[in-house]
Every structure is written in structure tokens, then in C-alpha cells.
Amino acid sequence: MIRDLLRTAYRSALPLLYSKTNYKLFLNTALGYMDLRLQQLASVTDYFSGFVRPVPIMAPFGKSMLVIAPHQDDEAIGCGGALVAQVRAGGKGFVVLLQDGGDEHAEGGMTRGELVEMRNGESRQSAECAGIEPPTFLSHASLKADSARLAEELRSIIADRRVDAIFTPWLLDGHPDHREANYILARVLADMKWKGRVFGYEVWGLCIPNVILPIDEVIDVKLRMLKCFHYANRALDYVNTTKGLNMFRARLLAAGTCSHAECFFEAPVSEFIELVGRVQAAEGRPGRA
Secondary structure: OHHHHHHHHHHHHOOOOOOHHHHHHHHHHOHHHOOHHHHHHHHHOOHHHHOOOOEEOOOOOOOEEEEEEOOOOHHHHHHHHHHHHHHHOOOEEEEEEEEOOOOOOOOOOOOHHHHHHHHHHHHHHHHHHHOOOOOEEEEEOOOOOOHHHHHHHHHHHHHHOOOOEEEEEOOOOOOHHHHHHHHHHHHHHHOOOOOOEEEEEOOOOOOOOOEEEEOOOOHHHHHHHHHOOHHHHHHOOHHHHHHHHHHHHHHHOOOOOOOOEEEEEEEEHHHHHHHHHHHHHHOOOOOOO
16 A cells, blocks of 8 residues: 555656756645655655755855754754855854753753753854854743744744744654644744745655755864754764765765755745645644645
8 A cells, every 4th residue: 555655656756856846746746645654754765865856055045044943953953054054155044942852851860951951052052163143942841732832932033033044844754843843833934924935954854855955065063063962962973873864965966066965845935834734634633724
């Protein structure tokens, strides 16, 4: 059954994905056949990158770029290179942390407050490496339970910062908080007359890469950003695993173009909201989009 559905999606998508201009047709044909579990399976196994042709992009991403990070370290893993490139190109970059990051405090022998402060300090150090101001910490314990309040806070940040581009975790990422961040963002953008660009970045799963950013000139800074997250790196070596991911992604460009790259799924606002609605429906969650 799974093989048949993936084969149908492949046959539908194959003629469409040789440039990012066709990805709306892809959403309507390929992903439309799949429930949430199959969508995630196709994404995490890098199923579509064999025939997606990502378009190279470069910074700046408008005058003001906002990275939405559900947890401390997501911002560096998924788009640390884009953040540094944005600043070096003369633009502004900001990070907003949604969750407090304190769920594992008992395992670490700390209070929730102690773990939250430790992890927030690591994100501040990482931001300093990138050359941006400290992140905005919204510090909610549960994204799902606090989604209404988070939407209000995020709406204010987008307006106050005059954001031109928003980077958010890839919608089909395996972590439920990463999907929840997209549900919240879509709710916000559906209520705003915002006309910027939305990029889905990679953390726990590979995205469907329709744009790609070479980051050779900033990879050293990105690795320094990642080294700041001592707590997370104790459980998993995010420095080397993320470097490996960025080296792996460089294969999507012609030989000799670069050695490291970050991949994203870019979508205009209306298509982003539409895709979020599809994924919410696949999860059995009613959405406003």
C-alpha cells in the first residue's frame, strides 16, 4: 500500500519539479495522495530530492529576517548559515524561541528554571557568534496548549520587526513541536496582510528542497554557533551531524559549486497556508488556514 501511494506520488510529481515555480502543482498532486505518516516518510527518506531541482539563492533575504525556533539550537542547526549570510550581506537577523526547552530538567538533575536558563544562555552565545542580538524568548512550556497566546506574540514580533522573510522548521519534520510552530505561524499569517517569503528549514528531517543556499563562506561561524549548545551536544553531536548534513546537501549543486549548503522549502504566504491546512487535515487537526 505504501509503495503504491509513493509510486503514484512520484509519477505525478516527476514532470513538475524541475524548478520551484511548479511546486504548487506538486502540492496538489503528490502530497495530496498521502496521509501525514506517508508525507513524513517521503520527506525523512529524502524521497523527492532525486527529481527536485533546487534553485540556488543568496542573502540578503530582504532587510529583516526572522527565524522561528521551537527549541534552543534549532535556529543554528537549520539556518545558522543563512543567519550569518544575512548579516554579512547587510541585512538584519532575529531569532524567536517559542518553547522554554525545560522538558528534560528531571533527567538532568535540575529544576525546570535552571535548565531553561542554561539553554537560553547557550542561545545567547550562539546569537553573539552570528553577530545578531539575543533571541526573544517566549518561554512557553507547551506550544499546543499555548498556541493562541503564541500567535498573538508572534504577530506582534513580525509587525514590529518589519520582517521580510520568515524561516520556520520544515512542516513535515518529525518533531510535533516543529509542526505546531507552523500551525501557529499559518494562523498568524492568515490574519495579517504580510507579503514576505516563508522558508522551511531542516532539523530532524529532510525537507523537499526547492531552494538551496551555499554556505562555504560562513560554515566556520555556523559550527561555532552549534558548539555553544553544550547541553544538547552531550546527547547528540550536533556539530558534526549538522556539518555532515550540509556537506550532503551540497551534492544537489553542480560539482565544485560548494562543499556545504543549507536546503529550504520556500513558499509564498498563500501556498504556505494552504500546505499547512493540508498537513493539519492529514493529522486530523482542524485548521484555520
